[in-house]
Amino acid sequence: MAYDNVCKYLVEWFPESFVRWLLGSPVSLAQLQPTELSTEPIRADSLILLRAQNLILHLEFQTDPDPDIPLRMADYCLRLFRRYPDQEVRQIVIYLRKTQSERVYQTSFQRGSLSHRFEVLRLWEQDPEVLSRYPGLLPLAVLAEPDNPEPRLRQVARAIAEMEDPKLRQELKAATAVLAGLTWTPEEISRVLGGLAVRESTIYQMWRAEALKEGREEGLKQGLEQGLQQGLQQGLQQEAARLTLSQLQRKLGPLPEDLSETIRRLPTEQLEGLAEALLDFQTLADLTQWLEELASA
Known part of the structure; x- marks a missing residue:
């Protein structure tokens, strides 16, 4: 839907x-x-x-x-x-x-x-x-x-x-x-259209909210499952990771590759938590501490 x-x-x-x-x-x-x-x-x-x-x-x-x-x-x-x-x-x-x-x-x-x-x-x-x-x-x-x-x-x-x-x-x-996305992978679409401006748009945010809601409520069985080549769960996780990394880079500047890779591997629910937490981050150390506390939880 x-x-x-x-x-x-x-x-x-x-x-x-x-x-x-x-x-x-x-x-x-x-x-x-x-x-x-x-x-x-x-x-x-x-x-x-x-x-x-x-x-x-x-x-x-x-x-x-x-x-x-x-x-x-x-x-x-x-x-x-x-x-x-x-x-x-x-x-x-x-x-x-x-x-x-x-x-x-x-x-x-x-x-x-x-x-x-x-x-x-x-x-x-x-x-x-x-x-x-x-x-x-x-x-x-x-x-x-x-x-x-x-x-x-x-x-x-x-x-x-x-x-x-x-x-x-x-x-x-x-x-x-x-x-x-019904025909192409997210990587291919980003290559032609670019990614950052798209993910910051109103229509993308509404679509993403609907997709995440459907994924949670329907067990990731419908909706984008057939539209994203790698499946709904992986596709949503990738989009959430991209959006979160974009927000982090805008606030903290370029991130070390090891931190970026750690964030890319986080599941969707943890990425949503990070997207809320980053609003209070002031330095790169705040991000590092948040990830350390997540790992030890």
Whole structure:
């Protein structure tokens, strides 16, 4: 779900890009909150109300096939109809990672006399040139060419680098780096995009928090497990180590290689503890003492 949430953030920040891509023309819109529909828990990645056309556009992002998707889409459509009976509802499931599963072609839910249809888009079948026309869709363009991602990733990186707004550059670069993790290793992504600015972005921090939460709560069985080449647990540990080392270097200056290597080997939970403790560090000796106390505990 962590990758799905990056797409949710992109929709929230760049709704016009998605509307132009999916509907072909700009319209005025306002975003709906799923909590407005029911007190019962239900998750939708994004709901956008297109007031100019009396249309509710429901986008559901999926990293991998989910057998419950048809039921969820039917359930959400009924809830939307009860809440907004005069609005047309258009639902689109967008699959992120290339797969041979037949589930990504399923566009209907049927049980007895109940029948419901929805739309499906598979990113790996989309035209990357079309996606590259809109700023908010640049991170998705990388997934449109999963079999040959490097040229597209470099093209997206150049397009982002040419943007004038530094905040916009940082957030789109971070979203691109995260989604590229469905195809590339973190080392390869860092080589093309660079690592430090990405890890300091808002979108990366939100993604990392979601990934760590999912890893703890679900026993590292889902989410990024299939996205990172070395597995979710190792991937999260590596990212936590990079972020912590970056924070330490900014506060204390260059670290001795032996200390850096010790930190890289720390498990994720200890790295999180170090990330909190370093706020009180003043000198390299404080770091050394913290590591010694950790080793003796």
